[in-house]
Amino acid sequence: MEFFVTLIQVLDSTVRLATPLLLACLAGLYSERAGIFDIGLEGKMLMAAFFSAAVAAATGSVWLGLLAGIVSSLVLSALHGLASITFRGNQLISGVAINFLASGLTVLIAQSWFKQGGRTPSLFGGGRFEPIEFPFADAISGVPFIGPIYSELLSGHSILVYVAFLLVPLTWWILFRTRFGLRLRAVGENPAAVDTAGVSVVGLRFAAVAICGVLCGIAGAYLATALQAGFVKEMTAGRGFIALAALIFAKWRPWHAMGACLLFGLLQAIALRFQNIDLGGVVIPVQVMDALPYILTVVILAGFVGKAIPPRAGGEPYVKER
Amino acid sequence: MEKMPKWADVVLIPVISLLLAAILSALVILAIGENPVEAVKLMVTGALGSTYGWGYTLYYATNFMFTGLAVAVAFHARMFNIGGEGQAMLGGLGVAIVCLYVPWPHWSIALLAACAASMIFGAAWAAIPAYLQAKRGSHIVITTIMFNFIAAAFLNYMLVNVMRPQGSMDPATARFPEAVQLPTFQSMFSTAENVMFRGAPANISFFVAIVACVIVWALIWRTRLGYEIRSYGKTETGAVYAGISPVRITIIAMLISGGLAGMMAINNVMGEAERLVLNSTEGAGFIGIAVALMGRSHPFGVFLAAILFGFLYQGGAELALWTSIPRELIVVIQALVILFTGALDNMVRMPLEKVFLSLRKGG
Numbered sequence: 001m002e003f004f005v006t007l008i009q010v011l012d013s014t015v016r017l018a019t020p021l022l023l024a025c026l027a028g029l030y031s032e033r034a035g036i037f038d039i040g041l042e043g044k045m046l047m048a049a050f051f052s053a054a055v056a057a058a059t060g061s062v063w064l065g066l067l068a069g070i071v072s073s074l075v076l077s078a079l080h081g082l083a084s085i086t087f088r089g090n091q092l093i094s095g096v097a098i099n100f101l102a103s104g105l106t107v108l109i110a111q112s113w114f115k116q117g118g119r120t121p122s123l124f125g126g127g128r129f130e131p132i133e134f135p136f137a138d139a140i141s142g143v144p145f146i147g148p149i150y151s152e153l154l155s156g157h158s159i160l161v162y163v164a165f166l167l168v169p170l171t172w173w174i175l176f177r178t179r180f181g182l183r184l185r186a187v188g189e190n191p192a193a194v195d196t197a198g199v200s201v202v203g204l205r206f207a208a209v210a211i212c213g214v215l216c217g218i219a220g221a222y223l224a225t226a227l228q229a230g231f232v233k234e235m236t237a238g239r240g241f242i243a244l245a246a247l248i249f250a251k252w253r254p255w256h257a258m259g260a261c262l263l264f265g266l267l268q269a270i271a272l273r274f275q276n277i278d279l280g281g282v283v284i285p286v287q288v289m290d291a292l293p294y295i296l297t298v299v300i301l302a303g304f305v306g307k308a309i310p311p312r313a314g315g316e317p318y319v320k321e322r
Numbered sequence: 323m324e325k326m327p328k329w330a331d332v333v334l335i336p337v338i339s340l341l342l343a344a345i346l347s348a349l350v351i352l353a354i355g356e357n358p359v360e361a362v363k364l365m366v367t368g369a370l371g372s373t374y375g376w377g378y379t380l381y382y383a384t385n386f387m388f389t390g391l392a393v394a395v396a397f398h399a400r401m402f403n404i405g406g407e408g409q410a411m412l413g414g415l416g417v418a419i420v421c422l423y424v425p426w427p428h429w430s431i432a433l434l435a436a437c438a439a440s441m442i443f444g445a446a447w448a449a450i451p452a453y454l455q456a457k458r459g460s461h462i463v464i465t466t467i468m469f470n471f472i473a474a475a476f477l478n479y480m481l482v483n484v485m486r487p488q489g490s491m492d493p494a495t496a497r498f499p500e501a502v503q504l505p506t507f508q509s510m511f512s513t514a515e516n517v518m519f520r521g522a523p524a525n526i527s528f529f530v531a532i533v534a535c536v537i538v539w540a541l542i543w544r545t546r547l548g549y550e551i552r553s554y555g556k557t558e559t560g561a562v563y564a565g566i567s568p569v570r571i572t573i574i575a576m577l578i579s580g581g582l583a584g585m586m587a588i589n590n591v592m593g594e595a596e597r598l599v600l601n602s603t604e605g606a607g608f609i610g611i612a613v614a615l616m617g618r619s620h621p622f623g624v625f626l627a628a629i630l631f632g633f634l635y636q637g638g639a640e641l642a643l644w645t646s647i648p649r650e651l652i653v654v655i656q657a658l659v660i661l662f663t664g665a666l667d668n669m670v671r672m673p674l675e676k677v678f679l680s681l682r683k684g685g
Contacts, residue, residue: 039467083665087672092402092463094665096611097657104653105350111648112354118648241467248464285483291475294468298450301460301468310461 008148010269015157016227017272018265019164020045020219024243025250025257026164026171027215033175033252034208035188035313039095040080041216042240043102048073048220050106053120053231054113056127062225065127069224070217076102077213085205088317099240107233120224120231129158129226158226160218167215171254184208188311191318201318219243245297251308264293326678336616336623336663338670343658350654356647368640369633377507377522378639382606383632384524384589387531389610390628391538392583394619398542399575400555405451405466406583407607408473409444413584414591415480416443418598421498422485432502436588437530444584445577447473452576456569462576470607481600494599504593527589531628534582535621541578542621551575583607612656615664631656 024041031038048069056065076098083094107118114120134155141151175181187194187204195201223239224231242264249263250256270277271289278284300308348358369375389406396403416439426432451465481493490496505526507519542548554561554571562568586606591598609631616630617623638652662670 039463079661083661083669087666087668089665089668090402091665092404093611093615093660096404096608097661097665100608100653100657100660104650104655104657107648107650108350108354108654111646111650115646118650238471241471244464245468285479287475287479287482290478291472294471294475298454298460298465298468298472301458301465302454303458303460308460 004145005148008152010266010273012153013269013272014262014266015153015161016265017268018261019157019161020223020227020239021243021246021264022164022258022261023160023167023215023219023222024240025246025261026167026254027212027219028244028247029171029175029252029254029257030184030208030215031212032247032314033188033311034184034205035191035311035316035318036080036084036205036209036212037091037095037315038080038209038212039092039244040076040098040102040240041212041243042236042238043095043099044073044076044213044216045220045223045240046099046106046234046236047076047102048217049224049235050110050120050220050231052217052221053123053224054110056123056225057114057121057230060126062123062127062129065225066218066221069221070214073217073220074210074213077209077216081206081209084317085202085209088319091315091317103234106231110231110233118233123225123229127225128229129160129222131156131158132162158222160222160226163218164222165258168254168258175254180207185311188313191313195318195320201320205318216240242293245293248297248308248310249300252311267292325675330674330678332618332620332623335667335670335674336618338674339662339667340616340659342670343655343662346658347651347655351647351651354647356645361641361645361647364641364644365633365637368644369636373507373511373518374520374522375636375640377519377524378636379629379632380507380528381522381524381589381594381632382635383628384528384531384593385586385606386609386613386628386631387535387625388586388589389583389607390613390617390624391534391610391621392579392581392607393610393614394617394621394624395538395542395551395582396575396579397614397619398548398555399551399571400558401455401572401575401579402463403448403466403576403579403583404463404611405448405469405580405607406610407603407605408466408470409447409580409583410586410603410607411473411477412447413440413444413587414598414602415477416440416584417587417591418485418495418498421502421592422495425499426501429502429504433504433526433530433588433592436502436592437585440584440587441581442584444587445581447584448576448580449573452573452580455576456572478600481598485598492599495597498592498596502592503596504588506593523594525589525593527593530585530588532625534585535625538582539621547574583610609656612660612663616659 024045028038028041051072052065052069055068056062080094080098083089084091110118110120137151137155141147175185183194183199183204187201191201223235246257246260246264249260267289271286275286351358351361369379389410392406393403417436420435420439447469451462451469454460454465455462485495486493487496507522507524511518550566550571554566554568558568590602595602613624613627613631616627634652634655638649641647642649
């Protein structure tokens with residue numbers, strides 16, 4: 001029974017930790033399916049985390065904070081679009097620049113506004129997303145097995161967690177069942193064909209980059225206003241890159257993205273709870289757990305476990321006149 | 323036909339991009355309520371106003387020269403090596419092993435051995451992404467990013483569980499023996515009555531970095547291998563037609579790149595800290611990207627850009643000391659330089675090309 005309680009706790013923390021990964025991963029999914037590589041997920045999340053916490057701290061409203069986070073992330077998305085779509089610059093270099101821009105600006109502005117060493121004041125009350133309790137969660141928590149699963153694991157997360165998981169079927173539906181989704185995928189595989197059909201390549205790509213910005217904004221706001229109570233320097237801690245890894249791991253597919261994010265979330269949850277894991281004499285050091293998402297991604301990229309093939313036109317600026 | 327003269331491409335565009343980055347940085351300083359003119363004055367006196375300041379500026383510049391050259395060599399083969407950070411970390415591990423476990427009679431022999439070890443470790447860390455890119459087609463950018471994180475976790479493990487001296491809580495190796503201490507600028511240039519570079523970390527590695535710049539220049543523009551790397555970078559199909567093996571060039575270029583990034587460790591690990599600590603690289607691997615972009619992937623350009631960034635680093639530290647502007651200002655400037663000289667290159671280039679074309683028509 002004790003094992004079961006621990007398991008539920010670890011899984012509960014898995015869901016919390018997988019949420020920002022999932023949001024960022026889906027963000028990358030839209031962008032990369034449209035042919036725009038985005039290694040700036042990390043920076044956009046960080047920027048959104050700061051602005052959501054700053055606005056929530058100043059106004060006391062977490063919803064205004066969320067809005068500010070999304071807008072700030074969209075601004076960086078627009079910059080990425082300007083560089084990589086309008087001026088046909090290198091998408092990877094633009095992403096690197098965005099990451100540094102966010103990492104520097106957040107601390108600079110935080111220091112200038114709050115003077116607390118690059119962090120925002122702690123959020124409380126209406127400044128945070130509160131957990132949502134499902135109906136009867138208290139009543140049936142005593143029931144063996146089903147009780148803890150319902151009241152601990154499924155109930156009691158903030159609304160953004162449920163939004164993130166609902167976005168998975170929505171993304172699948174948009175990408176594979178709508179005209180917009182078909183065009184979005186086409187523009188990532190063969191933009192010339194889309195252009196020939198009379199659909200704007202630039203417009204579609206900007207739309208994808210904008211969706212990416214919105215989702216990264218939600219991811220960042222979740223980090224600062226739901227998972228933690230306020231912004232601290234570099235609080236994304238490489239999550240944008242883990243999301244990128246999950247995206248490759250999932251081979252750019254929404255349902256698989258959820259699986260990959262849950263797996264990487266589980267690894268984080270285990271690393272957080274147990275430091276070094278003793279498996280009957282063989283000790284797995286905590287650093288192995290930290291590095292595992294990246295190692296798995298490299299193995300997948302190497303094509304040893306099924307080949308990960310990115311969208312064909314990914315990373316290539318589209319030049320109309322040939 | 324060239325759309326504009328070569329000097330415009332080599333000098334004018336980087337200068338304009340740099341000016342744009344500087345103007346935006348000044349606006350950022352204004353926005354947080356400080357005076358940009360005062361800030362620049364403080365940075366110049368702090369970084370260039372004394373031999374002490376120069377000692378720090380050149381110390382940082384040495385790091386950036388190595389990582390900048392690393393990124394530049396990969397750029398010539400049209401690869402983007404973001405893994406300089408991880409390769410430099412591994413280079414540090416190589417230096418630490420050589421310095422700690424071998425009793426060297428003199429620093430000069432130790433320096434040679436440390437150079438070799440750091441190169442081998444850095445190159446080894448670049449070898450797997452290089453192999454995967456060449457043979458399996460996995461994107462070098464993604465794999466090198468992943469290898470940065472793996473390197474950080476690996477180094478953490480080595481320092482906490484393996485190399486940490488007994489009884490020490492600090493995740494770092496023991497101090498290197500005195501015999502492997504590199505001569506600093508202070509000991510090299512001071513006279514009895516006039517102490518120069520007092521306490522500054524600049525050391526003999528600076529000259530090793532300059533030698534590395536010259537060697538890279540000779541390699542890229544004066545050898546057959548360099549020619550192959552450049553032609554592969556310009557057109558892959560053309561290179562293949564000329565009998566150049568893409569696999570060979572990809573792997574060799576990445577090994578050289580990783581080796582150069584690893585060599586940074588002779589400066590920061592052997593020259594300055596004299597032991598291996600966590601996060602000894604302090605992001606220098608990433609600054610190499612900005613340095614290579616600004617230096618247009620030419621060793622002389624990298625040399626100049628590295629000194630500029632050394633100045634920014636030392637000046638930024640002085641700013642953080644004397645004003646309320648935090649050190650992160652440098653990260654913003656670095657981002658703007660990468661943005662304007664790298665990603666938004668066409669924004670500057672396209673209007674300039676138009677200007678030169680109309681000038682030519684007029685004349």
